[in-house]
Amino acid sequence: MYIETFVSIEPWIPEITYPQAIIEKLKDSVDRFIIGSMQYHGVSRRFYAERLPELIAWLDDSKISYYLKKELRSCLPT
Numbered sequence: 001m002y003i004e005t006f007v008s009i010e011p012w013i014p015e016i017t018y019p020q021a022i023i024e025k026l027k028d029s030v031d032r033f034i035i036g037s038m039q040y041h042g043v044s045r046r047f048y049a050e051r052l053p054e055l056i057a058w059l060d061d062s063k064i065s066y067y068l069k070k071e072l073r074s075c076l077p078t
Contacts, residue, residue: 006031006032006033006034007026007033008033008034009022009033009034010034011036011039012037014043019035019055020058027064034066034067035068035069036068036069049077052076053076
């Protein structure tokens with residue numbers, strides 16, 4: 001029997017939570033990563049907008065399955 005696993009990385013707290021480092025350590029044991037922002041404590045959308053493109057590029061290049069929560073996706077530049 002195979003059971004799919006996921007890890008939820010949220011909230012992504014500036015200077016405390018490092019999604020790429022967490023994913024790097026767990027990527028061989030986890031099927032999918034869910035990533036969310038810290039939306040209720042005044043973290044600016046700019047913080048995420050500046051960092052998301054690099055994280056997404058790394059995830060895609062590494063062929064790592066992930067899902068960005070709605071509030072985090074809304075921080076992406078259009």
